[in-house]
Amino acid sequence: MNNLNLHRQEPTYLKINRIVALIIFSLIFVAATVILYLSPAPYWLMLIIDTVILVLATLVYVYQGAAYKRFSYAMNDYGLYINQGVIWQRKIIVPRNRVQHTDVTQGPLMRKYGLAELTVHTAGTRNASVKLPGIKHDLAEELRESLAFEESNDAV
Numbered sequence: 088m089n090n091l092n093l094h095r096q097e098p099t100y101l102k103i104n105r106i107v108a109l110i111i112f113s114l115i116f117v118a119a120t121v122i123l124y125l126s127p128a129p130y131w132l133m134l135i136i137d138t139v140i141l142v143l144a145t146l147v148y149v150y151q152g153a154a155y156k157r158f159s160y161a162m163n164d165y166g167l168y169i170n171q172g173v174i175w176q177r178k179i180i181v182p183r184n185r186v187q188h189t190d191v192t193q194g195p196l197m198r199k200y201g202l203a204e205l206t207v208h209t210a211g212t213r214n215a216s217v218k219l220p221g222i223k224h225d226l227a228e229e230l231r232e233s234l235a236f237e238e239s240n241d242a243v
């Protein structure tokens with residue numbers, strides 16, 4: 088496993104995550120500000136709540152960067168390897184012979200940037216669905232084909 092050629096997610100995936108977070112936090116910030124401004128709440132309460140929202144947005148921004156840096160994956164003849172996690176790190180191994188089916192999905196922003204998410208469904212209950220987000224769409228399709236179950240390998 089030490090000789091795996093580890094790959095990273097596409098840099099635009101981090102950009103997409105940050106755009107989505109910015110939109111969500113902007114909506115929360117504006118809504119909280121308007122509600123507190125129109126209410127009889129004291130002005131200092133609005134400042135505290137808006138400051139908390141801005142601090143949380145900054146923490147999410149930093150966390151997304153750290154999660155992006157710590158995410159890697161590799162594919163070989165045995166299966167798919169995924170390393171992820173900022174605080175709690177996980178190493179996931181999906182053997183080819185456990186793959187039941189795969190899905191490739193794209194949201195509107197991911198489609199705009201040519202990215203996709205590969206979901207690998209496996210036999211068993213633990214990690215029954217493993218997601219590999221933020222990869223090029225063509226690569227996701229390639230990995231999907233590579234993980235496709237071959238009848239010649241069926242032991243039944």
